[in-house]
Amino acid sequence: MATTYILSFLALTVANVVAAEQQVLPNVLGNGVVNRLESSDVPRVLALANRHDLDVWHASDSNVDIYLPPGGPSLPDELKKLTRTSWIVPAAQPEPLVRVSTEWNVSTVVNSTFHDNYHPIEEVKDFMKQLVAVYPSTTQLTNFGQTAEGRELLALTISSGVYNLQEVDEVEEEIVEEDFQGKKKKKTKHSRKKTRPPLRVTEKLGVVIIGAQHAREWIGSSTALYLAHTLSLHRNDSQSLSKLLDHFDFHFIPIPNPDGYDYTWKTDRYWYKNRQALGPHAKCLGLDMNRNWGYKWRSSVALAETSGNNSDIQSSETPNPCSQFYPGVRPFESSEVNDIANWITTLPNLAAFVELRSYGQMLSSPYSYSCKRLAKDAEDQIEAAIGASQALHSVHGTEFKVGSLCSTLYPAHGNMLDWMYKREGIKYSYVAHLRDTGTHGFTLPPKWIRPTGEETSRLVDYLSRFIAKQAKREF
Numbered sequence: 364m365a366t367t368y369i370l371s372f373l374a375l376t377v378a379n380v381v382a383a384e385q386q387v388l389p390n391v392l393g394n395g396v397v398n399r400l401e402s403s404d405v406p407r408v409l410a411l412a413n414r415h416d417l418d419v420w421h422a423s424d425s426n427v428d429i430y431l432p433p434g435g436p437s438l439p440d441e442l443k444k445l446t447r448t449s450w451i452v453p454a455a456q457p458e459p460l461v462r463v464s465t466e467w468n469v470s471t472v473v474n475s476t477f478h479d480n481y482h483p484i485e486e487v488k489d490f491m492k493q494l495v496a497v498y499p500s501t502t503q504l505t506n507f508g509q510t511a512e513g514r515e516l517l518a519l520t521i522s523s524g525v526y527n528l529q530e531v532d533e534v535e536e537e538i539v540e541e542d543f544q545g546k547k548k549k550k551t552k553h554s555r556k557k558t559r560p561p562l563r564v565t566e567k568l569g570v571v572i573i574g575a576q577h578a579r580e581w582i583g584s585s586t587a588l589y590l591a592h593t594l595s596l597h598r599n600d601s602q603s604l605s606k607l608l609d610h611f612d613f614h615f616i617p618i619p620n621p622d623g624y625d626y627t628w629k630t631d632r633y634w635y636k637n638r639q640a641l642g643p644h645a646k647c648l649g650l651d652m653n654r655n656w657g658y659k660w661r662s663s664v665a666l667a668e669t670s671g672n673n674s675d676i677q678s679s680e681t682p683n684p685c686s687q688f689y690p691g692v693r694p695f696e697s698s699e700v701n702d703i704a705n706w707i708t709t710l711p712n713l714a715a716f717v718e719l720r721s722y723g724q725m726l727s728s729p730y731s732y733s734c735k736r737l738a739k740d741a742e743d744q745i746e747a748a749i750g751a752s753q754a755l756h757s758v759h760g761t762e763f764k765v766g767s768l769c770s771t772l773y774p775a776h777g778n779m780l781d782w783m784y785k786r787e788g789i790k791y792s793y794v795a796h797l798r799d800t801g802t803h804g805f806t807l808p809p810k811w812i813r814p815t816g817e818e819t820s821r822l823v824d825y826l827s828r829f830i831a832k833q834a835k836r837e838f
């Protein structure tokens with residue numbers, strides 16, 4: 364079938380109107396085109412996209428969304444041939460973001476205007492400070508590290524008791540690095556605190572919730588803030604989840620990639636990586652934080668699965684620093700990933716981990732690096748995930764797919780999910796790809812922030828209660 368590809372370039376829109384009481388923030392979008400390739404051969408499309416270092420936005424078992432930025436290459440012929448149908452989803456026109464006030468009255472969720480919009484990084488910090496001011500007995504803001512560009516990394520802990528940071532043994536973790544073919548193996552020593560003791564029944568269980576590592580996935584960060592808010596509320600509030608604090612401490616990192624997040628507000632709405640300089644002569648900057656974790660980083664298994672069964676398609680030997688998926692030259696090269704990992708190891712009694720991402724509506728369990736390896740806890744993980752996705756569905760009817768991250772998306776090495784599960788031993792580790800399934804993609808309209816928060820809080824509630832029940836704790 365003949366297919367036509369049209370690249371439409373939207374005019375760069377920069378809002379520069381400043382009214383008396385309003386500040387209109389510049390909101391520059393990365394313009395381009397999303398080609399939604401419907402293909403019976405998704406693994407082959409993915410392998411080719413990978414070889415050409417294309418920006419894959421989403422993949423399911425029936426289609427692949429590929430973004431072609433302006434000025435970049437057009438769709439390679441090999442990919443055009445594999446396409447049955449395609450259509451163009453133009454990048455959304457930016458809506459000027461109006462900042463009316465930075466006081467959001469955090470005493471309720473329903474009447475707090477904070478959740479009606481996305482917010483630049485400074486406002487997110489203000490919001491977290493206001494939460495801590497209004498709920499000082501249960502909330503705590505921690506500055507635990509620094510980004511490549513020198514911004515602070517902030518975590519928000521919600522806990523009804525005083526949690527004690529555990530003493531951890533500092534050991535050298537040995538990381539096996541393999542080249543693409545898995546031929547050469549060189550070992551590097553990486554200093555890391557590790558060896559987590561088994562869960563203690565007498566203490567509260569810890570839950571870690573992380574927002575968007577990929578800068579453009581704004582709804583992940585907004586939803587993390589929504590959840591932190593519902594957990595902080597007084598119990599008499601109908602939206603409150605604070606009963607969960609009887610058995611759990613929650614640790615949020617709403618914006619794990621502050622440099623990238625800021626860049627999506629100021630320069631390119633579709634920026635993905637962090638903003639780390641890669642060296643004086645590097646053509647590009649930034650690495651994919653979610654391919655920079657120290658479990659199965661560039662493992663030959665993952666890299667072989669990335670090319671599917673297509674022996675003719677292989678990625679280049681050396682990863683391209685200009686690729687969205689650039690994993691760095693070593694695990695934990697990203698200063699953000701390194702600081703987050705070190706902070707996580709200090710948290711006691713961790714029972715669950717949820718990474719909030721977009722888009723695709725899926726709740727995924729380990730593994731990410733391989734579709735062939737089954738996690739030993741897969742049965743329990745999937746059982747909890749099915750219940751949690753049904754709980755989410757009951758709120759607004761949103762359908763979530765459930766499965767391993769590799770099977771629901773595609774194989775990806777050095778992923779945070781696998782690290783949390785295997786290295787930190789957090790049994791109930793998940794990635795939730797929030798709304799939608801591609802209609803708006805990363806530019807999910809602000810009016811969906813609140814419904815997404817409402818349904819995701821049911822997911823977290825279900826998951827927590829499931830884990831509490833397994834640990835024989837009652838609410």
Ligand SMILES: *[C@@H]1O[C@H](CO)[C@@H](O)[C@H](O)[C@H]1NC(C)=O
Pocket residue numbers: 468469470471474
């Ligand atoms: C915040 O909202 C609550 C509940 O709607 C209300 O009782 C309170 O007066 C508001 N506080 C401020 C400072 O506006």
Ligand SMILES: *[C@@H]1O[C@H](CO)[C@@H](O)[C@H](O)[C@H]1NC(C)=O
Pocket residue numbers: 471473474
């Ligand atoms: C939210 O605001 C409305 C209108 O002011 C008010 O009627 C309602 O009681 C408020 N809800 C809460 C939970 O404070």
Ligand SMILES: *[C@@H]1O[C@H](CO)[C@@H](O)[C@H](O)[C@H]1NC(C)=O
Pocket residue numbers: 597599600
């Ligand atoms: C909930 O309880 C708090 C603390 O006792 C109180 O300040 C607040 O007014 C109550 N809110 C509602 C909606 O009853």
Ligand SMILES: *[C@@H]1O[C@H](CO)[C@@H](O)[C@H](O)[C@H]1NC(C)=O
Pocket residue numbers: 406671672
């Ligand atoms: C590779 O081929 C085998 C046998 O034909 C098949 O079972 C498997 O699903 C294929 N894997 C992928 C990723 O296509």
